[in-house]
Amino acid sequence: MSQIINGKEVAAGIRAEVAEEVSKLRAANGRPPKLVVIQVGDNPASSTYVRNKKKACEECGIECEDIHLPKEISQFELISKIDKINRDDTVDGILVQLPLPEHINERVVVNMIDPRKDVDGFTLANAGKLLTGEDCTLPCTPAGVIELLRSTGVNLTSKNAVVIGRSNIVGKPVSILLQRMNMNVTMLHSKTSQSDMEFYCRRADVIVVATGHENTLTDRHFYGGKSPIIIDVGINRGADGKLHGDLPEEVKAKYSSYYTPVPGGVGPTTIAMLMKNVIRAYKQNNSTYNAELLYNAGYRKQSEVAKEIFDEIEKLVSTNKKTVGCATYEETIFYIEDFIEDLAELKKKYTGKKEDEQIY
Numbered sequence: 540m541s542q543i544i545n546g547k548e549v550a551a552g553i554r555a556e557v558a559e560e561v562s563k564l565r566a567a568n569g570r571p572p573k574l575v576v577i578q579v580g581d582n583p584a585s586s587t588y589v590r591n592k593k594k595a596c597e598e599c600g601i602e603c604e605d606i607h608l609p610k611e612i613s614q615f616e617l618i619s620k621i622d623k624i625n626r627d628d629t630v631d632g633i634l635v636q637l638p639l640p641e642h643i644n645e646r647v648v649v650n651m652i653d654p655r656k657d658v659d660g661f662t663l664a665n666a667g668k669l670l671t672g673e674d675c676t677l678p679c680t681p682a683g684v685i686e687l688l689r690s691t692g693v694n695l696t697s698k699n700a701v702v703i704g705r706s707n708i709v710g711k712p713v714s715i716l717l718q719r720m721n722m723n724v725t726m727l728h729s730k731t732s733q734s735d736m737e738f739y740c741r742r743a744d745v746i747v748v749a750t751g752h753e754n755t756l757t758d759r760h761f762y763g764g765k766s767p768i769i770i771d772v773g774i775n776r777g778a779d780g781k782l783h784g785d786l787p788e789e790v791k792a793k794y795s796s797y798y799t800p801v802p803g804g805v806g807p808t809t810i811a812m813l814m815k816n817v818i819r820a821y822k823q824n825n826s827t828y829n830a831e832l833l834y835n836a837g838y839r840k841q842s843e844v845a846k847e848i849f850d851e852i853e854k855l856v857s858t859n860k861k862t863v864g865c866a867t868y869e870e871t872i873f874y875i876e877d878f879i880e881d882l883a884e885l886k887k888k889y890t891g892k893k894e895d896e897q898i899y
């Protein structure tokens with residue numbers, strides 16, 4: 540008997556956690572996290588996504604500014620706008636709704652976003668860190684797919700996963716995250732033969748389908764196979780005007796152990812993970828001290844930590860002043876150099892970073 544994975548329920552749980560954290564952060568820092576969503580043109584699907592993102596922000600207590608730009612805007616104007624928002628400290632997260640009009644290079648625009656504010660996880664910096672296993676912002680849909688799998692409670696270590704679709708937004712990052720869960724991952728795509736597709740799908744314990752095509756898999760891919768967990772990432776507007784996944788609902792229900800429906804599966808979790816990413820960006824934007832300190836202090840007020848830092852600087856200054864008072868010119872230069880080194884040490888203590896270390 541197949542069980543439905545209720546994406547709405549999983550997403551509501553994540554949003555509730557986010558809302559609780561937002562209220563703590565707001566109390567500690569005096570302002571809520573802020574997300575800026577940029578939409579260019581009037582693509583109806585994009586308008587729906589933006590509306591849903593704004594609604595989720597409202598529910599979580601996150602401030603959301605929706606910037607709607609005309610579809611004729613030039614690439615230069617758009618990246619100048621992003622540059623300005625990158626430098627605005629009151630904005631924690633930036634999201635450019637895709638697709639963009641054809642005259643604009645999507646990759647150029649996405650990579651203009653400061654990686655620390657990149658709540659989609661689409662910039663080169665975040666995508667590269669994901670590949671190399673470094674701490675980064677995870678793209679929302681893949682992160683949601685993992686949450687949905689976890690919600691089943693099934694131990695997936697050493698199990699076989701098949702990912703169908705190799706997009707930068709879903710297929711590729713999902714395959715990396717599944718490998719991190721110690722699964723054996725096979726990636727299939729539009730050039731995979733149907734017989735290979737059947738071969739791999741019948742042996743799969745998990746199938747993640749993200750092709751953007753209805754009926755990607757049918758009965759023939761499952762006959763005599765295992766009963767996999769099926770995560771259906773597709774959102775396709777069918778000839779009947781309704782939303783359909785990449786698989787027919789009856790096929791998922793017939794052959795899977797668990798499956799995500801469309802609608803009500805992956806979609807809501809994607810938006811919930813976006814909310815999590817906004818919180819992550821907010822913490823980065825507000826941190827003058829390292830994550831460990833932040834954790835130990837239980838979200839100490841920034842002003843308190845700033846005072847502590849200035850007290851330490853004052854101590855350093857007064858120690859050095861005494862010595863400088865009775866020194867030669869050359870010795871004074873030495874003391875200044877020592878003082879600068881002490882300041883660098885102090886900075887390292889509070890940020891965990893060296894002077895010349897890249898932040899992203």
Ligand code: GUN
Pocket residue numbers: 588634635636637638659679680
């Ligand atoms: N368009 C469709 N899905 C997405 C998404 O996850 N992020 C952005 N920025 N645009 C999208």
